[in-house]
Every structure is written in structure tokens, then in C-alpha cells.
Amino acid sequence: MQLLQTLCQIAAPSGNEALLANFLLNYIHQQKSNWNASPTVLSGEEFQDCIILVFGKPRTAVFAHIDSIGFTVRYGRQLVRIGGPDVEAGYRLVGQDRVGAIDCRLVVDESTGALSHDFHREIERGTELTFYCDFRETESTVQSCYLDNRLGVWNALRLCETLQDGIIVFSCWEEHGGGSVAYLAKYIYEKYGVRQALISDITWVTEGVHPGKGVVISLRDSLIPRRSYIERIRRIAEDAGIPHQLEVEGSGGSDAKELQHGAQPWDWCFIGAPEDNVHTPNEIVDKRDVNSMLGLYQVLMREL
Structure with a gap:
């Protein structure tokens, strides 16, 4: 394996x-x-x-x-789905932009269902985030x-x-x-x-x-x-x-x-x-x- x-x-x-x-x-x-x-x-x-x-x-x-599947960073902290990922608040997401490595959590608005991330800085728009791999x-x-x-x-x-x-x-x-x-x-x-x-x-x-x-x-x-x-x-x-x-x-x-x-x-x-x-x-x-x-x-x- x-x-x-x-x-x-x-x-x-x-x-x-x-x-x-x-x-x-x-x-x-x-x-x-x-x-x-x-x-x-x-x-x-x-x-x-x-x-x-x-x-x-x-x-x-x-x-x-x-x-x-995955997510694309939109504007600010917004995320857009790539394909049909399951969305549950707290999922660990990782990626990379021109500033450096990204390790954050998925945030799901309970009232609207809107998706965002909780990274400590703004991520470059267009960056892809994927699930952290825990094999x-x-x-x-x-x-x-x-x-x-x-x-x-x-x-x-x-x-x-x-x-x-x-x-x-x-x-x-x-x-x-x-x-x-x-x-x-x-x-x-x-x-x-x-x-x-x-x-x-x-x-x-x-x-x-x-x-x-x-x-x-x-x-x-x-x-x-x-x-x-x-x-x-x-x-x-x-x-x-x-x-x-x-x-x-x-x-x-x-x-x-x-x-x-x-x-x-x-x-x-x-x-x-x-x-x-x-x-x-x-x-x-x-x-x-x-x-x-x-x-x-x-x-x-x-x-x-």
C-alpha cells in the first residue's frame, strides 16, 4: 500500500x-x-x-x-467547491500559494451554507485547497x-x-x-x-x-x-x-x-x-x- x-x-x-x-x-x-x-x-x-x-x-x-475534488479560494476567506466534496466544519485543508504553505480548517456558515477557511492570513485567490491526507x-x-x-x-x-x-x-x-x-x-x-x-x-x-x-x-x-x-x-x-x-x-x-x-x-x-x-x-x-x-x-x- x-x-x-x-x-x-x-x-x-x-x-x-x-x-x-x-x-x-x-x-x-x-x-x-x-x-x-x-x-x-x-x-x-x-x-x-x-x-x-x-x-x-x-x-x-x-x-x-x-x-x-477540493476547493478554490475565492475572495477574502471564501471557498468554492471543486467537484462535489463533502463539507463538514472542521475538515483540515492544505495547499500552497506564492507566500507559502497553507494549513487551515473548513468553515461552514450554519445559516447560509457558505464555505470559507480560517487561515491566519488572506490566501491568494485561485489557490486550490485539498483535504489533508491521513492515510x-x-x-x-x-x-x-x-x-x-x-x-x-x-x-x-x-x-x-x-x-x-x-x-x-x-x-x-x-x-x-x-x-x-x-x-x-x-x-x-x-x-x-x-x-x-x-x-x-x-x-x-x-x-x-x-x-x-x-x-x-x-x-x-x-x-x-x-x-x-x-x-x-x-x-x-x-x-x-x-x-x-x-x-x-x-x-x-x-x-x-x-x-x-x-x-x-x-x-x-x-x-x-x-x-x-x-x-x-x-x-x-x-x-x-x-x-x-x-x-x-x-x-x-x-x-x-
């Missing part, structure tokens, strides 16, 4: 993912000689802060967004801010170790409306002819999805994927004997939104471990679900 802890500690709110992108590029270049196959690494201004790894003769692409690991669980989606990123990086054929995509902006997957999907479809995807992201513990019962295969959220593709994935998971759960939701979304709304005929399926305490500093995931998530991705990238 050392790699996961490192990923959770790197601030990368939507729109300011460069620090994590640079870490990933360094990690990839250091580790790829130890992987079963060496990928082509695509990055740079053409892809903004996104990264594409191409292994062998790809048939399927895995999308994992690297950004997180906690037990024998059975891991708990931290930003498991959504650093765990999805971790899963994609671990998948790289054994992947022979496939594409791994590290995308940006997912938590705040998306914007990168549209051009990434177009590039991948036109250059490699790939049009089936897996979304390596984290879902929710609900009345029908329970921790420790296996990775979640989502049948739908606010969007509905093509059923024939989902059924192929279900058959592969069942034949492999990997513990998994089925999810049906009427809200929520992921990088799949841009795939389904795009001009190319992408099939997609959201597959991820369920977490509790969503979008708080205390997101928690069962390690059994983490293991089944990685195991299912390894099988799917061979079989799809």
Missing part, C-alpha cells in the same frame, strides 16, 4: 493535475523495465496533463482519472482522502506490471465535469482502432453493495452502457471465479460520460471497488475488494 499512500498524498484537484502527472511519468519510466511488456508512453502538450500507455496490440482501454491502513481496510480515484490509478499501475496488450489512460477533470476523455478517446479510436473501455474508478457502498463482497460491475448509473458488452464482462468474471457484485444506480457518472456522448462507437463498463464515506477525508475500502478489482482487470484485459 506504499504506492497508494504516496498517490493519496499528492494534491491534484481538477484543473491542476500536473504534479501527479509528473509523478506518474517518473514512476512509469522507473518501473517499465520490470513490467512484462514495455509500453509506448504518450504525453506532452498534445495531451495536456493526461498520459496514454500503449501495450502490444491493444483491444481494450482502461480509463483512470487522476484528479480529485490509515489495517489488516482488512485502507482509509484516506482521495481513494476516489487514487485507488483506480493504483489499480491501473499495478495492471501495467502484467499487461501484454491494451491501453492505459490517465485522464483529467473527471470530478468537475470532464473534458479530457473526449479528445483522448478520439485519438485512441483513430490511431489504434480501439473502441471498448473499462473505467477504473471507485463506486459507493449502498444498501445493495457491501464492503468485502467483491469488486463492483456497474450495470448502470446516470447512463446506461450497451447490455451485450456488460454481459460479456459478467460471463468472464463468473468463469474466472472472481468475487464481484452488481450495481444499479440512477445517478452518478464517470469518464464513461464522454465516451458515450462522443462521436466514436465506444463500449464501456464501470468496474471498481466500493467505498464508504464518499468524498470525505475518511474514504474507506475493504482490501478484499481491492484485490478482486485488480484480479478482474487482469483477466478482462486478457479475455475481452
